[in-house]
Amino acid sequence: MIREMICITCPTGCKLTVDLNGETLKVSGNACKRGEAFALAEMTCPTRSLTTTLRTVFPEAPALPVRTKSEIPKASVMPAMRYLASIVVQERLRCGDVAAVLPDCGVEMIASSDLLIESE
Amino acid sequence: MRENCRTFDVAVVGAGPAGLAAALAAERQGSRVLLIEREARLGGILKQCVHDGFGLVRFGEKLAGPEYAHRFLSRLSGTSIQIAALTFVSAIKKTDLFGLELVSAHGLETVLSKTIVLATGCRERTAQQVAIHGTRPAGVFTAGSAQYYTNILGKLPAKRCVILGSGDIGLIMARRLTLEGAKVLGVYEAKSVPSGLPRNLAQCLHDFDIPLYLSKTVTRCFGDARLTAVEIADVDENMRPIDGTQQILDCDTLVLSVGLIPENELAETLGVALDSATKGAVTDQDGHTSVDGVFACGNCVHVNDLVDYVSESGETAGAAAARYAVGTRKSIPVRTSDNLLYCVPQKISITKNNGEVVLYFRVKRELQNRRLTVRLEERTLLQKNYKQMRPPEMERIAVKLPETIGENETLYLQLEVNG
């Protein structure tokens, strides 16, 4: 089975050709090693980082930017969004602080901004 | 009057990624630096770019936009940089020093500075500027405004949405709005090739089954109060709508990602020469514009696709402004082959002891297997092979210049078929 995909690891965006022959995986078109790892993950368990905002209780900063600390399974992205809809940030978190933990994969959502500190 | 004015060595206008880097770099050289920002918070557009992918070149990490800004902001506190936030530069007047007229809640103030670093970024092209006609209902947003409503104000601007333009901001908003529950009907692009990075096509559209339509554009809006539909037409090779191909698509929102225009209104009042290809200032390798003591960096020079390079140009311009000494400048032109859209810098200032310069350039259209030759008259300085070149992807090369350069020489960037 041959599949084509764009490597999303870096802005170069290599166009990969992945040849999955039984157990062996042959990747071509990648400029670096990360392309191979990406292709393998895409073929087995594709993962993505999720970036979004969380609602807060602070009227001057109603949306706090957050991102997953590590990538989560691609299939978990929309469920994660639905879960995060229930979260309202109550504390003035700093950039890097954990804002929530995704229940199904245990990955942390970390604040990616000092917004709540700055707007204090 | 003069005695009462605050005086600086470097005044940086704009505290987005370029301005932050410029201010930090200038201060490191020992300059007295003023950093002026019209918004309340520093960081520029990065504040609303909650998606990740920033900083891979610089930090080797995939950071979210605010996080990338945070890396610079956290360095500010330990410095002597004076910050004027929520402050608007209403005019800059040149006497022996530059007089910057500032407006803020504290009142009016004129500050003096030896040099100016313009880091004013860019603005978005509007619906009227891409000839979208019909009515003017609510629900037509530039991608940046839609992003502000979503990511800063926390409100959803769309339910059923059409996106015009496949630039990166458009693609990122397609994903963002989808994540928040809006239905993105499609991304329409007038060009025959997408404008955004391939990785964004993959992770923003493909991952969410959002269709991309090429060689199609939005020509008309319908609806009196709120947008009810748009008219979509195929376009010919000159991007003009083809009669008879129009179709009507029901939607409540149109998001426009149809290009960015460097903001150079202040630069123009100072008499800074602009490049018609970049729409930004003509600069040398230090970001020095045609006006002595006025430097420019970041997206007001040319629209970059990676923030890492914006920071780099800010650092270069900031450090150069700090080193600036009045004197005569000698420069040689940079010329490119016709298949290149532009090269920044457009000029190289020559000294007794020339070092390395960084050149940024873009191709006019997609090209494969090309070799770039950088030469000074007949002297080849560098050659580089490219497998694939696309207009959305800015190329960067560092070139070591010969120690001595003649005043009448020209630096050429020539892109030819490889082999």
Add this chain to the structure above:
Amino acid sequence: MASIQKINRLLASEFMGCVEARQERAHLLLTGACADWREIVRAGYLAAKHNPLAGVVNKIEWTGGEIPKTRIPETRDNSLDGLAPDVMVIGGGVVGCAIARELTRKKLSVLLVDKEADVALHASSRNDGMIHPGLDIKKSSQKYHYNRLGNAMFEKICGELQVPFKRGGQYLCFPKKIPVPALYATKLYWAYMGIPSRVLGKKRLFQEEPGLRRDLGSALFFSTAGSVCPYGLTIAYAENAIQNGARFALQTAVLGMDVTDGTITAVRTNRGTLYPKVIVNAAGVFSGDIAAMADDQFFSIHPRRGTNSICDKKYSDAIARQHASTLFTGHSKGAHTKGGGVIRTVHGNLLLGPDAAESPEKENFATAQASIQTVLAKQVKTSDKLHQGRIITYFTGIRASTYEEDFVVCRGRYTKNIVHAAGIQSPGLTAAPALGVAVAQMAVAALFDITGIAPRENPKFNPVREAIPNTAEMPSDERAALIAKNPNFGVIVCRCEEISKGEIIAALQRPLPCASIDGVKRRVRAGMGRCQGGFCGPQVAKIIADEKGIPLEAVLKSGEGSELLFAPLKTRAEEGGGGDA
């Protein structure tokens, strides 16, 4: 009547029997059916040209399509039910607002209604803002009379209402082949028309206007031309009227009237039934419909669309003064427009336009690329520095033209308690101050005829309306003092036009409410610049929400139903919307 027979003979030969003319009361009535709208309009003009009676009512049915219904606000309440104002003005354009303001000089109860969410939403915001010297107008016409009177009033009225006005003059340029001595003959004609002018040879012309096209040879200069912000003037009139006691009811549409024995006894609106003593018809493109409701129709309005383009302020070098247009052979022949020109607006942008196209639609403000190109192609004949890349926005306006091509300014013909200020199109803005005075007098006279009471002067009338401060244009010391008093005046929100938060908040606290993005834009110009609100739009929305104490998603762009935003984030994701990842 012999000439009606003649009109019918002409109509029969031109329109093959599908159109007929007859006398109805004291006016001419056209009936029939036709599929081509332009033919219907042509029949109207033909009849007007030969009409032995006063006024043409064109009721030829258009079978070529469906004319969209007048847009009526959805609001239904009884907030105005039972009101019996002395004078009810229908229409919040510049003319209606000027009339309302002039009426408040008397001790009267004045109510102005408009179906839109703000004043000046139709022709009064959709024109070029030019104050005309009065070219191309017949001396015997109402247009001539009111244009001349109105033009002379601008310094005073704009002083009282604190509206920016510049009398920069107008160039009428001629190509090289027209000999300069010929211009002196033209000058004499304008002198006879009461319009002062000056002949400029090539050298002088290019000294004054170096941005003009080099193949122009000479010009006539009319110093009485000027420029004003048309919606700014309308809003100022409205605010001054309200200050002096008039009541304004927006989103109020007149739906019908009861007329008994030549008197309007009741006016039905979406906000209840009113019993005004006198009605003023200043309904612009709808003035024919209002006249019909009042059983007083002796004229017809046929809408005429025109599109104007506005250039970025930084490209205003094409024209230094005020207005320039170029006269070419055959220019404006057969077209009912003075051909527009290149106008320097009072805010310093160049404005190009407009074109003219007949249309059955009264409120279709959609623009089309073809109009922009037509206008641009024409105006490059005046200055070749103009091109599409300099245009930042464009808009369409609809003129309320009659077949007589004249204003209808008079007491009702068949109905006693109505006064018409109808068919007001260019130069209606110039005429507005004079129309305000004259129509107010007519309304007072009608009131006297009906009630026998002459209203007293309003002792509290204050002609001065204080404008919202314009900080960018202020002298520094004044500006500094204002910021010291209210720091919001130092916080710049709209960077293109340098508009402060203080100005935006002030716009929200005016006598005439305007809590919408567009309302703010018309009052203080936030969002009028080259980025067209890309940067300041969200911030203005936030300021409106904060000042009005409403959620952001309730903030409107313009009128009802124009909310900018939907729900707060995440609430839709909770509903389970969105795609699958």
